[in-house]
Amino acid sequence: MDPALQDRLQDLGDLELALLLSMVAEEHCIFSTDPAISGSLHRELELTCMETFGTQPVLIECSPEITVDEFNEALLVEADEDSDEMADRGETMPRVRVSINFTSVKDQEPGRLGSIGNNKLDERRIADVIIATGLDTADESVQVQAFELLRSKRIFTRSAMHVAPKDLLFIVVLSSPDARLFRHLNDIFCLSHLHGEGDGFPHLEGSSEKPAMPSFSPEDISYLRTLTSKIFITAEMAQFVHNIVVFMRNSRYIKGGVTATATRQLRLLSRALAPVHGLDYVPPSLVALAARKIYPHRLVLATAENEKSLVWGSDPEAVRELLDGLTIEDAIEDVLASIEAPL
DSSP: OOHHHHHHHHTOOHHHHHHHHHHHHTOOEEEEOOGGGHHHHHHHHHHHHHHHHOOOOEEEEOOTTOOHHHHHHHHEEOTTTTHHHHHHTTOOSOOOOEEOOOSOGGGSOGGGTTOSTTSOOOOOEEOSEEEEETGGGSOHHHHHHHHHHHHHSEEEOSSEEEEOOTTOEEEEEOSSTTOOOOHHHHHHOOEEEEOOGGGOOHHHHTOSOOOSSOSSOHHHHHHHHHHHHTOBOOHHHHHHHHHHHHHHHHOTTEEEOOOHHHHHHHHHHHHHHHHHTTOSBOOHHHHHHHHHHHSTTTOEEOOTTTOGGGGGTOOHHHHHHHHTTOOHHHHHHHHHHTSOOOO
C-alpha cells in the first residue's frame, strides 16, 4: 500500500473511519449519540463527507409527520449538481429517467395529450450520500420506502422512476442510542457506531485543519475495495467467524437478531478492516472488532419471561437477577470471551 495513503488512514477519527469502511464495503451505517448533541453529530457527518471524502450529502430531517412524498423529494438533487464528481466517475451524461403518467387516457384533457409542457421528464437524480436524522421516528410507510430504496436501488415518484447511484451511501442518525428502525430496514444496515459526548466534533469545532482537497478521492476508495477483494480468509478464521454466529444464537442472553445478513456482513466487514490496518489477511482481533460493530443495532436481549433456561426449570427470580443491568455490549463480549481464537 502507498505509504501516503497509509498515513492518511492512521489520521482518521472514529466517524471518518466508520464512513470510510461503509464506502469500501459498499454498505450503509447507523450513528447515534446523546439526544442533546444529535444536531452536532449530523452536522459533523455532513462536514466529514464534504471535507474528507469530497461528496455533497443531502440531509433529511425526519419526524412522525413526514410523508412518503416528502421523503422522496428530499432524496433528489438536480442532475447538474456535483457535475465534477460525475465526471470523475465517468458519468458524463445524466442517468436515464422513465416518466410514468398515472392518469387514465380517457380521463385526460385533449390538450394534454402530447403536450410537451406537461410531460417533461424529471431529470433529477438520487443524491450520492443521504443523511437521514430521526428516521426511527418516521411512520413505518416512510421506513418501508427507505427499505425499498436500499433493496431495489430505485424509487418511484409521481412522475418518474429514479435509479440510485452505484455508490449510494445511506447514513441514519437515530433520535437516541436506544432507538431502533423497523426490523427489515434495520437489518440492511451493516454497522452502527455510538459517538460519545467526549469524542468531540473535529470538523464542526474547527480543531482539524480544513484541507484544500478531500483527503480521500474516489480512486482511493476504489483501490481499498480492490485490496479488500484480495484479502484471504483461512479455514481457521472462517471457523472462528462461524463459531461467533453459533455462540450468538445459542447465548442465553440473546433472544434474536443474529440474521443471515449479519453473518454475510460480518465476513465482509472483517475483510474491509484488513487493508485499513495495513494487513493482507484477517486476524481474530479484526473479526471481533467487526462483531462489535455488526451486532449492537441488531441483537434483541432475552428477558426474564423468555430466557432459554426457563424451559428447563430455572427459577424466574434468579433469571431476572442475572439479566438485570445486562446490555447488548455485555452479551457480545460474553460471546467473544467464550470462543477460543485461532493462533
